[in-house]
Amino acid sequence: MDLNQLAVTVNEALTDINKGVGYKINKYASIFTAEATAILFALKHIKEKNQLDQNWIIVSDSMSVLKSLSSSKINANINYLIFAIKELWWELSLTDTDVKFVWVPSHIGVLGNENADFLARTIVNMSDPSTGTDIISSLKKRMIGNWGKHWYCCTEIENKAHAYSLLDVPVNSTPWFCKFKNIVHRKFYTTITRMRIGHYCLNFHLHRKNIVPSPYCDRCQMQEAQSLDHIIFDCPSFGIQRLMLMDELLNIYGAPNLIPSTVTDLLKETTTYMSLYKFVHNTVNML
Incomplete structure (x- = not known):
């Protein structure tokens, strides 16, 4: 199935969907964490549907996350969300629920992307969750910024x-x-x-x-x-x-x-x- 055929298939599947679910992650989270969280919540949504023997397609424009999901490597540097996604994916496979992951560049031609963007904008002003996700990355950026000020001053x-x-x-x-x-x-x-x-x-x-x-x-x-x-x-x-x-x-x-x-x-x-x-x-x- 090529990209155009996939877009038509997904568009037909989304014709009757007029609702979405939004979740605000911590402001320190990286883009990778945000994309992985979206896939994890999509799998949770599928599990909550509790309908067996169904086929699902999760469309994502994050090549890095999808490559991590396809890799068999296991080490401490892998984002914990990848393990969570794989575990839930495996649980769904035991119920004969088939979930496919498909990469689409910037959701081109996929109906519903505008709705997803609108949903993201509506929750951007929500309060941050209390988790400390990616706090190390934030501290590193702050340290580099402080060093830069010291260097120039x-x-x-x-x-x-x-x-x-x-x-x-x-x-x-x-x-x-x-x-x-x-x-x-x-x-x-x-x-x-x-x-x-x-x-x-x-x-x-x-x-x-x-x-x-x-x-x-x-x-x-x-x-x-x-x-x-x-x-x-x-x-x-x-x-x-x-x-x-x-x-x-x-x-x-x-x-x-x-x-x-x-x-x-x-x-x-x-x-x-x-x-x-x-x-x-x-x-x-x-x-």
Whole structure:
């Protein structure tokens, strides 16, 4: 049965239905929880009908919930509503009640969707239930928001301007290290983090902390500050390693003129992180 045939079938089934049931969930609930709750209450409605040997179709536009229902995985990360739905679904199957789940994008062509939307709008001002559903997600968002306010307000923090120019991303975005799940050694993460925030063990930074007497590079005679830019782009002591680095960067950027000329710009692309780490590890080994 294709999508158009399904829509006709469901429309015919809904012709005589002029009522609906609404339920307000907690304001902290996620979209996934809301969609799963709707399916659970649909199954409860079928059970309350108490009519055996009937066929039912539950139409949902939530692909994520339907995929979770079709999965056989069992672990602590699965939403508890999925287990509740499966249990009730199994109970109904014992009474020869056949329930099918069908995905329809945005309920296209399904009569009754407007009624469902109207019902949802009428209950939106109802008081919230007392459950603490998805409270962890709400707390996480609040913590991220508070950290963002602190980040933008604390202008007196040393090196904040440098770190801000490197990060240059929304405070609630996915952390950079989430893109390197296959890398397990801690030194990679700590080295890249030090490079991003400007707190590395080179003379340029150590001199500002009064740890070393001079900010100049002790690996060459150029009388330049031993910064990351100097080590990566200029210091003559690491010419061979620099050629290897530039060869890898050329594969990333495609053309020599497209390779950034500062470490700040290089660090804006996570694809460069492994190449930069290998260069630093094989030269100054900042940690």
